[in-house]
Amino acid sequence: MTTDPNPTDDREARADEHRDDAAGTASATEEGPADDEAVDDGPEIVDGRTVEHLITDHERDIAATAEGTDAAAARRPSLDLPRLELGRRDFMKAGAAVGAMTGLAGCTSVLSDEGNGGDGSSGASGEHSVPPGEHDEYYGFLSGGHTGEIRVVGLPSMRELMRIPVFQAESARGFGHDARTTELLEEEGGGYTWGDTHHPRVSQTDNDYDGRWLFVNDKANGRMARVDLEYFETDAITNVPNSQAVHGACMQLPDTQLVFGVGEFRVPMPNDGRDVDDPDAYGSVLTAIDPETMDVEWQVEVDGNMDNGDGGKEGRWFFATGYNSEEGVTQGEMTRADRDYVKAFDIPAIWDAVEAGEYEEISGVPVVDGTMDSSLNEGDRPIVRYVPTPKSPHGVSVTPDGSYAIASGKLDPTCTVIGVEEIAEVDDPADAILGQPRVGMGPLHTAYDDRGHAYTTLFIDSQVVKWDYEAAVEAEAGSEEPIVEKHDVHYNPGHLIASESYTASPQGDYLVSLNKLSKDRFLPVGPIHPENDQLFHIGDDDAGMELVKDKPSYPEPHDASIVHKDKIEPAKTWGPDDYDLDFVPEGEESFERIDESTVEIEMWARRNEYAFPEVTVREGDEVTIRISNVETTSDVIHSLAIPEYDVNLALAPQDTREVTFTADEPGVYWAYCAYFCSALHLEMRSRILVEPRD
Ligand code: RUQ
Numbered sequence: 001m002t003t004d005p006n007p008t009d010d011r012e013a014r015a016d017e018h019r020d021d022a023a024g025t026a027s028a029t030e031e032g033p034a035d036d037e038a039v040d041d042g043p044e045i046v047d048g049r050t051v052e053h054l055i056t057d058h059e060r061d062i063a064a065t066a067e068g069t070d071a072a073a074a075r076r077p078s079l080d081l082p083r084l085e086l087g088r089r090d091f092m093k094a095g096a097a098v099g100a101m102t103g104l105a106g107c108t109s110v111l112s113d114e115g116n117g118g119d120g121s122s123g124a125s126g127e128h129s130v131p132p133g134e135h136d137e138y139y140g141f142l143s144g145g146h147t148g149e150i151r152v153v154g155l156p157s158m159r160e161l162m163r164i165p166v167f168q169a170e171s172a173r174g175f176g177h178d179a180r181t182t183e184l185l186e187e188e189g190g191g192y193t194w195g196d197t198h199h200p201r202v203s204q205t206d207n208d209y210d211g212r213w214l215f216v217n218d219k220a221n222g223r224m225a226r227v228d229l230e231y232f233e234t235d236a237i238t239n240v241p242n243s244q245a246v247h248g249a250c251m252q253l254p255d256t257q258l259v260f261g262v263g264e265f266r267v268p269m270p271n272d273g274r275d276v277d278d279p280d281a282y283g284s285v286l287t288a289i290d291p292e293t294m295d296v297e298w299q300v301e302v303d304g305n306m307d308n309g310d311g312g313k314e315g316r317w318f319f320a321t322g323y324n325s326e327e328g329v330t331q332g333e334m335t336r337a338d339r340d341y342v343k344a345f346d347i348p349a350i351w352d353a354v355e356a357g358e359y360e361e362i363s364g365v366p367v368v369d370g371t372m373d374s375s376l377n378e379g380d381r382p383i384v385r386y387v388p389t390p391k392s393p394h395g396v397s398v399t400p401d402g403s404y405a406i407a408s409g410k411l412d413p414t415c416t417v418i419g420v421e422e423i424a425e426v427d428d429p430a431d432a433i434l435g436q437p438r439v440g441m442g443p444l445h446t447a448y449d450d451r452g453h454a455y456t457t458l459f460i461d462s463q464v465v466k467w468d469y470e471a472a473v474e475a476e477a478g479s480e481e482p483i484v485e486k487h488d489v490h491y492n493p494g495h496l497i498a499s500e501s502y503t504a505s506p507q508g509d510y511l512v513s514l515n516k517l518s519k520d521r522f523l524p525v526g527p528i529h530p531e532n533d534q535l536f537h538i539g540d541d542d543a544g545m546e547l548v549k550d551k552p553s554y555p556e557p558h559d560a561s562i563v564h565k566d567k568i569e570p571a572k573t574w575g576p577d578d579y580d581l582d583f584v585p586e587g588e589e590s591f592e593r594i595d596e597s598t599v600e601i602e603m604w605a606r607r608n609e610y611a612f613p614e615v616t617v618r619e620g621d622e623v624t625i626r627i628s629n630v631e632t633t634s635d636v637i638h639s640l641a642i643p644e645y646d647v648n649l650a651l652a653p654q655d656t657r658e659v660t661f662t663a664d665e666p667g668v669y670w671a672y673c674a675y676f677c678s679a680l681h682l683e684m685r686s687r688i689l690v691e692p693r694d
């Protein structure tokens with residue numbers, strides 16, 4: 001089912017009209033003071049509307065439709081007001097507003113024609129279901145937002161297969177409970193209790209997934225983490241200096257030579273109390289990290305905020321979007337200018353500057369000056385090229401063939417197509433802009449198939465737009481000609497991802513739209529709603545995009561990587577050589593009193609017992625337990641849980657974990673296995689006696 005490829009409903013038409021009034025042509029290719037004035041007029045005026053006003057209306061629409069009651073409608077101004085008509089299409093999509101208008105609160109019958117799109121609700125979706133016992137074609141690695149984790153989902157079933165804690169302690173997997181992962185969170189990780197994962201990227205070799213690692217940022221505390229995709233476990237965290245909010249995360253290609261963290265919030269560098277109220281002295285950096293050591297190699301300071309990033313396929317260029325070229329500190333200041341920049345970083349030129357010692361060391365890392373006025377940006381090999389783009393571009397991604405970096409306008413209805421070869425050749429970076437199609441309202445992120453199509457989320461329009469990027473290069477700026485199709489999503493999509501879209505050879509069959517609002521799509525579960533991740537089949541250009549599934553998602557995925565199953569080789573059991581701790585085989589258990597107050601225990605677990613059915617220590621002892629699961633059978637997981645001592649180790653087959661606790665409360669404590677492992681699982685216990693010291 002498809003919607004009109006070139007919608008001309010009231011709101012769009014009106015938006016055009018108002019944009020034309022306020023900002024000249026829709027493609028907004030000229031800078032001018034008129035735009036600034038229009039923005040500064042604030043949201044109260046009806047004419048001279050800008051994208052900001054549309055957003056304001058949109059926010060209000062969300063507020064009203066979320067309530068979806070007559071009372072809510074009564075409190076709202078009449079829909080006849082011109083300013084509200086602009087948001088009317090959102091109301092129609094949400095359904096609830098129609099209910100409100102006609103007195104049928106919550107009526108959903110005007111929802112788009114796909115209905116709920118779940119398994120079996122449409123004939124065609126059967127092709128995309130995966131019967132019980134069969135495996136999916138793809139792994140989807142979704143970020144978990146401020147849960148701090150990664151979710152692993154099978155596609156096309158959308159079944160959640162696993163969660164990988166990254167920046168937070170998690171008890172089911174015992175992450176942050178054993179000594180090694182606790183140290184990872186507390187030492188390397190800096191001791192924060194949470195993170196905000198946005199952009200999971202799987203390592204590549206020769207521009208294709210190699211299944212070795214997944215890298216993901218922590219926007220909250222400025223960190224980058226690495227997940228080992230053999231064990232599906234986080235194995236490194238780098239606390240990035242000089243950078244608050246590491247947002248975009250991606251790699252230098254084709255072979256993951258570097259991992260990049262794109263710094264978002266501007267802060268003093270170092271942020272140690274200097275220059276606190278001197279925003280001009282704040283800065284934002286791109287950070288390059290070695291994927292093997294996870295050490296920071298260098299940083300480049302730039303003008304303005306950055307946002308998202310993506311690497312060119314050939315290894316030379318890295319692109320980052322940005323907003324706040326104004327370097328303001330309030331929302332009004334940050335959105336005043338009509339232009340922002342996509343920054344194109346010349347990686348070999350940056351390495352040359354670092355090797356020539358042309359940097360300042362800040363917080364122990366080399367920081368190269370890539371601001372506009374830097375001497376390193378003079379001459380014929382500038383290290384950073386600033387490509388002027390309409391207003392606060394958000395997502396950027398490089399096409400599979402490596403020809404273009406496409407930035408999504410966010411506050412402008414266009415995408416900007418930047419030529420990757422051209423960026424090296426032109427004198428004026430603006431000349432590297434080869435196309436600027438008008439795609440719709442609120443473009444955020446763009447993914448690709450293998451047939452020359454780009455798919456861009458339209459946050460405000462609640463749609464995914466499919467367009468032809470070569471046609472966009474041929475067309476006039478501001479043209480809607482390149483648009484192939486638009487499809488409604490439910491509702492307000494942020495990121496989207498297509499199968500292997502970040503590689504040079506996407507499969508072009510599936511696409512997931514990560515929608516921020518689910519509103520009325522699911523049974524209500526209280527005031528915090530799930531997100532809605534929608535799966536589309538995109539493999540048939542004649543039939544168009546087909547909505548196949550809705551998947552409610554715990555808040556909140558921002559981005560994902562979809563990797564073919566053949567490119568990931570997960571371990572079935574742990575390999576005792578893969579960790580520092582010595583494995584404890586059956587027969588080699590030991591109990592050793594080191595001194596008056598220190599005890600070391602080495603033990604094993606198997607169905608349905610621990611090496612020691614009973615352990616006696618003394619009040620105040622510092623007790624270290626190292627325990628191995630000696631099972632070799634896949635999926636026989638044990639654990640060691642000690643009540644009231646907050647001990648919880650999860651032990652996959654052949655895994656060894658260690659924990660230390662102080663036995664400061666005398667008494668009897670039944671250590672038990674929390675993983676249901678066998679018929680005698682409940683009996684799998686060890687009695688720990690803590691004798692009082694008198
Ligand atoms: S950013 S969708 Cu990291 Cu778009 Cu969230």
Ligand code: CUA
Pocket residue numbers: 606607608637638639673674675676677678681682684
């Ligand atoms: Cu071992 Cu339950």
